[in-house]
Structure formats: structure tokens, C-alpha cells
Amino acid sequence: MALTGVLRPGHVALRVLEMEPALKHYRDVLGLIEVARDDKNRVFLKAWDEHDHHSVVLREADEAGMDYMGWKVDSPATLKKLAADVEQSGLATEMSWIPAGEHPATGERFRFTIPTGHVMELFAEKAIVGNNCGTDGQDINPDPWPDGLKGIAATRFDxxxxxxxxxxxxxxxxxxxxxxxxxxxxxxxxxxxxxxxxxxxxxxxxxxxxxxxxxxxxxxxxxxxxxxxxxxxxxxxxxxxxxxxxxxxxxxxxxxxxxxxxxxxxxxxxxxxxxxxxxxxxxxxxxxxxxxxxxxxxxxxxxxxxxxxxxxxxx
Missing domain, CATH: 3.10.180.10 (2,3-Dihydroxybiphenyl 1,2-Dioxygenase, domain 1)
Incomplete structure (x- = not known):
């Protein structure tokens, strides 16, 4: 049976106290790759063997911690169904739809707060940018890893x-x-x-x-x-x-x-x-x-x- 429903962790959004030291850590030590910045001064990164546009979001704030964790689901239809199921469960609060494009290269997201107080999101669509191992960056005749990796070179957000x-x-x-x-x-x-x-x-x-x-x-x-x-x-x-x-x-x-x-x-x-x-x-x-x-x-x-x-x- 194929994996369906919620597929995997899709992203984590973290608060950092100063952006530049944080970027030096996540890019140069952990080895993530910066892919975008937005007008909210957020920085979006990915691990090298992830194909989706980003998996880590950094935001400068007065207090460190996690803003939210996002989960990729298998289709827009599943996104709608699971959102309805979460709403009907009585187990979540502060539910809302985040419009497509609020994260770069990402479709709409359904956000909710779970009983432990953590904010979670479900989404179905995020641009596939590849891992730069194959011909012209595509998944064609790929090498085992790309050139130019830094630091620890983590393969994915787990x-x-x-x-x-x-x-x-x-x-x-x-x-x-x-x-x-x-x-x-x-x-x-x-x-x-x-x-x-x-x-x-x-x-x-x-x-x-x-x-x-x-x-x-x-x-x-x-x-x-x-x-x-x-x-x-x-x-x-x-x-x-x-x-x-x-x-x-x-x-x-x-x-x-x-x-x-x-x-x-x-x-x-x-x-x-x-x-x-x-x-x-x-x-x-x-x-x-x-x-x-x-x-x-x-x-x-x-x-x-x-x-x-x-x-x-x-x-």
C-alpha cells in the first residue's frame, strides 16, 4: 500500500535572536542551503537532499523557539479532508487558512494549535527544486551528492x-x-x-x-x-x-x-x-x-x- 495522507515533516519555522549568527550556524555549520528571503525578513533554507523548495524558516525575534511545524500531505483533496477532520475533532484551536504564496513557492496551508500548545500546519503543494545531483540540476543520471556542500551537510529535516x-x-x-x-x-x-x-x-x-x-x-x-x-x-x-x-x-x-x-x-x-x-x-x-x-x-x-x-x- 502506498504512503498516503500525511507524508512527512515539511518544514519547521524557528525564531532566532540575531539573523546573521543564526545563518552562519545553519548554512556553514549544519550545511543547509539558503533558497529565499521575503519582505518579512524571513530566511528560507533546505537540506541538500530535499527536493522541495525549503524545510527551515528562520525569523528574528526577541525570544527563541518554534513558531510552527508544517506537514506535507499527498494532495489538495487530502488537505481539505484532513482540515475538515481536524476542525470536527474538537482537539484543535485557532484554526485558519494561510493563503498560497505566504511562504514562497508554497500553496495554501491549514494552520491549527494542538492540545500541547504547538502550532501545526498541513500543506499539499511546494515547488520542487531538486537536489542538484543530476544533469542540469534535474533527477537525470544523478551523482550520489552535489558539489559545494558545507559543514555537516545534513541530508534532510527529519x-x-x-x-x-x-x-x-x-x-x-x-x-x-x-x-x-x-x-x-x-x-x-x-x-x-x-x-x-x-x-x-x-x-x-x-x-x-x-x-x-x-x-x-x-x-x-x-x-x-x-x-x-x-x-x-x-x-x-x-x-x-x-x-x-x-x-x-x-x-x-x-x-x-x-x-x-x-x-x-x-x-x-x-x-x-x-x-x-x-x-x-x-x-x-x-x-x-x-x-x-x-x-x-x-x-x-x-x-x-x-x-x-x-x-x-x-x-
């Missing part, structure tokens, strides 16, 4: 981890309305029905978005960018050290998702991750359950203990 209070409501919306599956969950050992964290997939990835229950609304833990191997994660660690980028933890491995990882901060304090590995997820795969007493190896499998900053620092 997922976000978000903090919020009404975890149950957001999980219900994503699973029952938007069609996501729960790949992994973290439960309270003393109350095995009380969910602490959920790792949700709309694809064959171990997760496309994750939520952790915290007594806050709409907080951003990290945006993750994909690499192709553990070796590339180690190389990323070298680049982060050479550029004196603030590292949170890693390189290491997650127990949850099995992915290899390193966490670090942009100059505004937004946490980034580069991530590789993980398993293939199918909808019939049994849900993996962790309990809070095993959170150490669940999050950092090698150290088997929690980094307090990982839990308490967010924007």
Missing part, C-alpha cells in the same frame, strides 16, 4: 521533539485524526497507563515527531536533521568542536529509536540534533514500551544516565 502538558490530547489528534502510528512510548512505571512520552510516525521512520509531557505549553526541545551513517555523526562532532559550537551531548546512541545522535545549540539557544540509523517502521509493528525507571538507557544508551540539561533546557 523530526522535532516537543514539550507540552496535554500529551494525551495531542497523541489522540495525531493518531486518530491525522493517521500517525505510535512507534514507541514511555510510560510511568507506577501507573502503566500514564504516558510520559510518545514517538509518532506517519512513514517508515522510527519517528516523525515526538512529544514529552511537561507542565508547559508549546515548548520546543529540538529539530533533528538526518545523516546517513554513524561515521557522519562522528564527523559532525568533529565539525562542531572545530567551529566551537555549543554541544549538549554526544555522539552517542538512543535506546528509543536506536538512532545515533549528537545534540548541539544554535547561537540563539535552539537545540539541534543530527541523527542517523533507527529501524524501519510499519503500521503493524508492535509498539515499543519503555518505563520511566529506564529513561537513562532509553535516551542515552551508552551512558545509561540522563543529562539534566537535556530534560530541563528548551525554548
Amino acid at each position: 523530526h522535532c521533539l516537543l514539550y507540552g502538558d496535554d500529551l494525551d490530547g495531542s497523541v489522540k489528534l495525531f493518531t486518530e485524526v491525522l493517521g500517525f502510528g505510535i512507534a514507541e512510548q514511555v510510560m510511568l512505571a507506577g501507573d502503566k497507563k500514564f504516558m510520559i512520552g510518545a514517538f509518532l510516525s506517519c512513514s517508515n521512520k522510527a519517528h516523525d515527531v515526538a512529544f514529552i509531557r511537561q507542565p508547559v505549553k508549546g515548548k520546543f526541545h529540538h529539530a533533528s536533521f538526518e545523516l546517513r551513517s554513524w561515521e557522519q555523526v562522528l564527523r559532525a562532532g568533529d565539525i562542531l568542536s572545530r567551529t566551537k559550537t555549543s554541544i549538549d551531548i554526544g555522539p552517542t546512541r538512543h535506546g528509543i529509536t536506536r538512532g545515533e545522535t549528537i545534540y548541539f545549540f544554535d547561537p540563539s539557544g535552539n537545540r539541534n540534533e543530527v541523527f542517523s540509523g533507527g529501524y524501519i517502521y510499519y503500521p503493524d509493528k508492535p509498539v515499543i514500551t519503555w518505563y520511566d525507571e529506564s529513561l537513562g538507557p532509553a535516551i542515552f544508551y551508552h551512558d545509561r544516565k540522563l543529562n539534566e540539561a537535556f530534560l530541563s533546557v528548551f525554548t
Whole structure:
């Protein structure tokens, strides 16, 4: 069966305190490619192996964090249907249609706020600009990668981890309305029905978005960018050290998702991750359950203990 409905994460919009240091980080260290600027002083970027016009939006503001996360769906008809489903669910607030062109090269978007306080968008259309590997930049006789890559050279925007209070409501919306599956969950050992964290997939990835229950609304833990191997994660660690980028933890491995990882901060304090590995997820795969007493190896499998900053620092 073909992948339908919500296809994948499409973009993340981040607030940064100063644009030029942020651009130096996202372009020169992380290796994203600037594709556009608009009259709202936003900068639009993409990872090299993404074909859509952009996946990261930066906006200068007085406070760091995430403005919204966008999800690409398979067609305009699906966009209309899912928007109606979200409206009828009673689980979303502050719903609105954003006209085509408000993001460059992007069709209309349906925006809504989920129970954890995060703003989400659905969209169906964004210009395909390619990855510049093939003849004349097209997907014809392509090379494995293009010339001119910088820094870590992340291949794509992969997922976000978000903090919020009404975890149950957001999980219900994503699973029952938007069609996501729960790949992994973290439960309270003393109350095995009380969910602490959920790792949700709309694809064959171990997760496309994750939520952790915290007594806050709409907080951003990290945006993750994909690499192709553990070796590339180690190389990323070298680049982060050479550029004196603030590292949170890693390189290491997650127990949850099995992915290899390193966490670090942009100059505004937004946490980034580069991530590789993980398993293939199918909808019939049994849900993996962790309990809070095993959170150490669940999050950092090698150290088997929690980094307090990982839990308490967010924007």
C-alpha cells in the first residue's frame, strides 16, 4: 500500500535572536542551503537532499523557539479532508487558512494549535527544486551528492521533539485524526497507563515527531536533521568542536529509536540534533514500551544516565 495522507515533516519555522549568527550556524555549520528571503525578513533554507523548495524558516525575534511545524500531505483533496477532520475533532484551536504564496513557492496551508500548545500546519503543494545531483540540476543520471556542500551537510529535516502538558490530547489528534502510528512510548512505571512520552510516525521512520509531557505549553526541545551513517555523526562532532559550537551531548546512541545522535545549540539557544540509523517502521509493528525507571538507557544508551540539561533546557 502506498504512503498516503500525511507524508512527512515539511518544514519547521524557528525564531532566532540575531539573523546573521543564526545563518552562519545553519548554512556553514549544519550545511543547509539558503533558497529565499521575503519582505518579512524571513530566511528560507533546505537540506541538500530535499527536493522541495525549503524545510527551515528562520525569523528574528526577541525570544527563541518554534513558531510552527508544517506537514506535507499527498494532495489538495487530502488537505481539505484532513482540515475538515481536524476542525470536527474538537482537539484543535485557532484554526485558519494561510493563503498560497505566504511562504514562497508554497500553496495554501491549514494552520491549527494542538492540545500541547504547538502550532501545526498541513500543506499539499511546494515547488520542487531538486537536489542538484543530476544533469542540469534535474533527477537525470544523478551523482550520489552535489558539489559545494558545507559543514555537516545534513541530508534532510527529519523530526522535532516537543514539550507540552496535554500529551494525551495531542497523541489522540495525531493518531486518530491525522493517521500517525505510535512507534514507541514511555510510560510511568507506577501507573502503566500514564504516558510520559510518545514517538509518532506517519512513514517508515522510527519517528516523525515526538512529544514529552511537561507542565508547559508549546515548548520546543529540538529539530533533528538526518545523516546517513554513524561515521557522519562522528564527523559532525568533529565539525562542531572545530567551529566551537555549543554541544549538549554526544555522539552517542538512543535506546528509543536506536538512532545515533549528537545534540548541539544554535547561537540563539535552539537545540539541534543530527541523527542517523533507527529501524524501519510499519503500521503493524508492535509498539515499543519503555518505563520511566529506564529513561537513562532509553535516551542515552551508552551512558545509561540522563543529562539534566537535556530534560530541563528548551525554548
